[in-house]
Amino acid sequence: MTMRDTDRALVQAASAVAKLRCRSAAHTLAAAARTADGRVVSAVNVVHATGGACPEVVAIGTAVTQGVGALETIVTVGDRGRTLVTPCDACRQLLGDLFPSLRVIIGPLDTPRVVPITDLPPTTPH
Numbered sequence: 001m002t003m004r005d006t007d008r009a010l011v012q013a014a015s016a017v018a019k020l021r022c023r024s025a026a027h028t029l030a031a032a033a034r035t036a037d038g039r040v041v042s043a044v045n046v047v048h049a050t051g052g053a054c055p056e057v058v059a060i061g062t063a064v065t066q067g068v069g070a071l072e073t074i075v076t077v078g079d080r081g082r083t084l085v086t087p088c089d090a091c092r093q094l095l096g097d098l099f100p101s102l103r104v105i106i107g108p109l110d111t112p113r114v115v116p117i118t119d120l121p122p123t124t125p126h
């Protein structure tokens with residue numbers, strides 16, 4: 001799938017959140033998602049011994065809280081916005097179940113690409 005200008009903007013949004021808000025061991029990843037109507041929601045993960053939550057899960061909750069529904073595209077970044085992170089297997093399942101046509105931005109930060117949620121490569125948990 002082709003990277004659109006809005007996809008690049010989404011990467012920038014997630015990177016900005018990571019730089020601003022991921023400043024402790026409790027918050028290490030940020031996600032930004034664009035909704036079908038063009039709104040952008042962002043979120044950070046929560047790391048805790050009890051399990052915490054991935055940023056993708058928090059982003060879904062944030063979108064619902066703000067009254068927006070279907071997510072169209074999502075990206076997750078780590079390392080204070082310096083790397084793109086592929087959603088973990090649990091998030092892949094969750095996102096695919098809720099949003100079967102979701103687009104996911106992955107790959108190196110300097111050459112990102114968009115893949116359908118159904119075509120994500122295998123990952124390890126984060």
Ligand SMILES: [Zn+2]
Pocket residue numbers: 054055056087088089090091092126
């Ligand atoms: Zn996850």
